[in-house]
Amino acid sequence: MGIRLSELLIAILATFERYIKLDLKYKFQYAIDAIIIASNFIGFGIMGFFMEARGGVLPEGYTFEKFILVGTYLWTMLTKIYDDCTKVLSEEASRGALTLLIGSNITIPVILVGRALASTVKYGALASLFGIPTLYFIGALNLKASAIPLAILCFACSWIFIIGLSAVITAIILMFKRTGMLTISLMEALMFAIGFYFPIELLPPQLWPILGAIPFTIGLQIFRDLMILGEARQVVNGIYSSLQMGITKMVLGSIIFAAITFTIMNVISKLAQKWGTIEQY
Amino acid sequence: MKAVKAINLTKTFALSPLGARKIIALKDINFEIEEKEHLAVMGPSPSGKTTLLKVIAGIYLPDKGDLLIYGNSVRKKARAVRNLTCYMSPQIQLNKKLTVKETLNYFTRILGKKISGEVEELLQSVGIVGENLDNRIETLSDAQLAVLKLAIGLIKEPKILLLDRIFGSLDPKVKEVFTDAIEKVSDQTTLVMVDQEMEILGKFCKKILLLSKDGSMVTMGSVEQLLRNYPYKFDIEVIPKKALSKEILESMGYPYQLMGSLVRFYLTSEEEVLDLTKKLLKIKDKIISFETSSIDVEDVYYWLISKE
Numbered sequence: 001m002g003i004r005l006s007e008l009l010i011a012i013l014a015t016f017e018r019y020i021k022l023d024l025k026y027k028f029q030y031a032i033d034a035i036i037i038a039s040n041f042i043g044f045g046i047m048g049f050f051m052e053a054r055g056g057v058l059p060e061g062y063t064f065e066k067f068i069l070v071g072t073y074l075w076t077m078l079t080k081i082y083d084d085c086t087k088v089l090s091e092e093a094s095r096g097a098l099t100l101l102i103g104s105n106i107t108i109p110v111i112l113v114g115r116a117l118a119s120t121v122k123y124g125a126l127a128s129l130f131g132i133p134t135l136y137f138i139g140a141l142n143l144k145a146s147a148i149p150l151a152i153l154c155f156a157c158s159w160i161f162i163i164g165l166s167a168v169i170t171a172i173i174l175m176f177k178r179t180g181m182l183t184i185s186l187m188e189a190l191m192f193a194i195g196f197y198f199p200i201e202l203l204p205p206q207l208w209p210i211l212g213a214i215p216f217t218i219g220l221q222i223f224r225d226l227m228i229l230g231e232a233r234q235v236v237n238g239i240y241s242s243l244q245m246g247i248t249k250m251v252l253g254s255i256i257f258a259a260i261t262f263t264i265m266n267v268i269s270k271l272a273q274k275w276g277t278i279e280q281y
Numbered sequence: 282m283k284a285v286k287a288i289n290l291t292k293t294f295a296l297s298p299l300g301a302r303k304i305i306a307l308k309d310i311n312f313e314i315e316e317k318e319h320l321a322v323m324g325p326s327p328s329g330k331t332t333l334l335k336v337i338a339g340i341y342l343p344d345k346g347d348l349l350i351y352g353n354s355v356r357k358k359a360r361a362v363r364n365l366t367c368y369m370s371p372q373i374q375l376n377k378k379l380t381v382k383e384t385l386n387y388f389t390r391i392l393g394k395k396i397s398g399e400v401e402e403l404l405q406s407v408g409i410v411g412e413n414l415d416n417r418i419e420t421l422s423d424a425q426l427a428v429l430k431l432a433i434g435l436i437k438e439p440k441i442l443l444l445d446r447i448f449g450s451l452d453p454k455v456k457e458v459f460t461d462a463i464e465k466v467s468d469q470t471t472l473v474m475v476d477q478e479m480e481i482l483g484k485f486c487k488k489i490l491l492l493s494k495d496g497s498m499v500t501m502g503s504v505e506q507l508l509r510n511y512p513y514k515f516d517i518e519v520i521p522k523k524a525l526s527k528e529i530l531e532s533m534g535y536p537y538q539l540m541g542s543l544v545r546f547y548l549t550s551e552e553e554v555l556d557l558t559k560k561l562l563k564i565k566d567k568i569i570s571f572e573t574s575s576i577d578v579e580d581v582y583y584w585l586i587s588k589e
Contacts, residue, residue: 003360007393014390018379025378096374102340104391104437105363273359274342275295276306276332 003105011106015114023122034126037076041130044072045138057202061229066140070227071196073131074155074220077123078162079187084119085112085166086183089173099279108269109262112170116163135227142230151226153247157254158219164258165190167265174265174272177280194220201238208238215254218246282351284441284471285314285337289346292332292496306332308497309346312490316440319472321482323582324492324499330475331370333492334443337473338368351440364392367434370445377419381409381429384418385436392437400432403462424455428462441471449477460484479579489578491585499585507581513547515554516580519561519571529567533560538583547580 023030048065058067088111092098101111135141143151165186172179191197194217200208211217221239225232232243240246272278290310296302306329314320322330335341336348339355339362347354353361375384389396404410407428409421421429427447434442444463448456460481463472467485476482489507491499500507513536519525524542535557537546548554554573561571 010393011391014387018376018383018387021383022376022378095376096372097376099340099368099370100373100375100433103338103363103366103368104388105360106391270342273340274344276292276335276341277295278340 008110011110012113012117015106015110016117019115019118020121023118030122030126033080033123034129037080037123037126038130040072040076041069041134044068045134048138053198057199059199059225059229059233062224063138065138066135066228067224068197069131069134069138070140070224071220073127073135073227074158074223075191075196076131077120077127078158078216080123080127081116081119081159082162082166082187085116085163086169086173086179088112088115089170093279102273102278107266108170108174109167109266112166112265113163116159116166120159140228143227144230147226147231150232150247151223154219154223154226154250157250158216158223160254160258161215161219164254164261167258167261171261171265171268174268174278177277190214190216193217195239196220199238201236203238205238212239213249213253215250215257218250218253222246222250282316283313283349284316284318284351285312285473286349287312287346288349290333290336290343290348291345292329292336292341293344294332306496307336307343307492308495310492310496310498312498312501314471314473314488317469317471318488319467319486320474320488320490321486321578322473322475322490322492323482325494325586328492328494329496330492331445332496334368334445334473334475337362337441338366338443339363340368364437365439366441366443367437367439368443368445369430369434369447371447371450373430375418375426375430375433378417380415380417381421382414384429384433385414388433388436394436394438396432396436397438399466400435403428403432403435403465406462407458422455423452424458427451427455427459431459431462431466435466439470441473442466444472444474444476446476448481456481479577479582483578486578489581491582504578504581507585508576511576511581511584513549513576513580513584515548515551515573515575517546517548517554517557517561517571517573519544519546520569521567522569523567525564525567529564533557545580545583547584 045065048068051064053064053067058064089098089108092101092111132141169179169183172182193211194214200211200217203211218239221236222232234243235241236246240249269278287310290307291305292307293303293305296304310333322333324330332341336343336355337350339359342356342359347356350362350365353365355362385396407425409425409429418426418429447459451459463485472485474482474486486504488501488503490501493499521542521544525544530537530544533546535546535548535553537544546557548557558573561568
């Protein structure tokens with residue numbers, strides 16, 4: 001008996017609501033997260049204020065401050081979602097709730113997506129609370145109403161990519177139970193790879209095809225353009241040679257990546273059931 | 282109708298990532314349980330009792346062989362199997378910060394079921410009703426928590442209830458409440474139990490499945506059937522002041538089993554009971570008390586284990 005799409009959606013929605021309610025019970029955690037997010041904006045704001053990019057490195061209309069803080073807005077949300085998603089299995093197992101969830105036909109992908117949606121609401125609100133006023137203050141809130149759908153698409157594709165990455169980590173956790181520094185290291189490497197600190201065209205051109213194919217790289221770049229310049233550039237060196245091609249690469253890339261990673265995670269969660277290790281973390 | 286059918290069921294556990302090193306938990310198990318039958322799974326630790334329950338619940342998948350739940354293969358239709366079964370264990374916990382209502386709502390939504398009158402009645406029996414539904418789970422008493430877990434398990438109207446060491450973990454008062462709760466639902470469900478509380482197993486289960494330490498099946502049969510094959514009819518349990526010497530025990534002239542300092546003698550007739558009672562009275566300065574009882578599930582279990 002397979003699962004119907006409607007049942008799957010209900011399970012995801014119910015799990016999402018459960019995590020929202022759970023998050024709201026831990027108000028102190030909210031305060032801590034708010035402080036961390038605010039610190040991110042303060043830290044990168046100071047960095048952006050005192051540092052200047054070398055001539056010609058940033059596109060016209062960009063300052064390093066705007067470049068880094070728009071990136072911080074998107075990055076903060078998505079990395080916090082990634083953090084929650086990669087911890088959710090071990091947290092459920094340590095609470096003793098995982099067996100009950102599995103026994104109630106709640107699968108690992110449903111838990112992961114439910115957690116991701118709840119974290120999106122939580123960190124979307126917290127990051128916007130500090131991010132929107134900061135971006136407005138530095139003049140990096142030039143998003144036009146007509147560009148909102150594209151900005152949302154950029155966020156959605158980056159989100160799907162990050163959830164896919166969380167699925168990879170979850171698959172590793174299911175197999176090896178510990179990831180060591182991998183979870184954090186991956187994010188550190190990604191910060192450089194997607195052009196968070198500096199445009200990827202500063203990296204060797206041999207890397208451009210790989211880095212420019214990461215949906216998050218394209219999403220972040222277009223999102224930055226929309227916020228800072230008010231419109232997306234048609235050509236971005238190292239990422240795409242036409243905007244349409246960039247959007248297509250971003251959409252297809254994120255969907256294919258998430259489909260592959262979720263399939264891997266699903267297979268490994270079934271293997272973990274066979275190995276009898278699904279509840280152990 | 283067959284509720285459970287195990288066919289050459291084998292389950293191993295991976296001791297290393299990717300399952301390179303394995304330990305066998307269940308070995309080539311074959312048995313059947315009829316609908317609404319109540320089965321006690323017994324065996325020394327470890328013998329794969331919990332593993333068997335989790336395979337029946339569709340939480341673990343078998344390595345070899347198969348297990349059919351109402352005809353659904355746990356290998357091929359794990360989702361259907363999970364809908365038909367409810368696994369309960371003291372290890373299962375609920376999110377303590379959520380309220381009772383939030384928790385019940387979550388499970389009713391994901392299972393696509395409503396709370397039945399039976400479940401409502403069960404919750405009411407421990408005072409989970411009205412305003413109390415808005416209480417956080419962390420504020421519930423042990424009895425309320427135990428019954429709430431059972432109620433959540435019953436939301437999906439399982440056909441098979443799997444109780445893993447539930448009673449042994451409860452204090453006497455909670456046990457009483459929980460026993461009543463199980464009694465209410467047990468008539469309508471197939472029950473498979475693992476517990477250290479022999480009295481409870483004897484109360485609910487009319488059939489025994491005995492597993493050995495290597496995970497293979499020793500025997501399965503009804504309590505009456507096993508009792509029929511059992512060579513004794515009575516036992517006398519003796520609590521000595523300090524451990525009785527081998528000479529004293531041998532001098533009684535009856536087979537016995539030592540459980541720490543406690544001694545259990547096995548007897549075949551009322552005459553033997555009378556004879557042993559006389560002998561025990563002669564050494565009354567060495568013993569605190571002794572108790573005579575007819576053979577029950579516990580005796581059969583220890584007898585079967587001793588034969589292993």
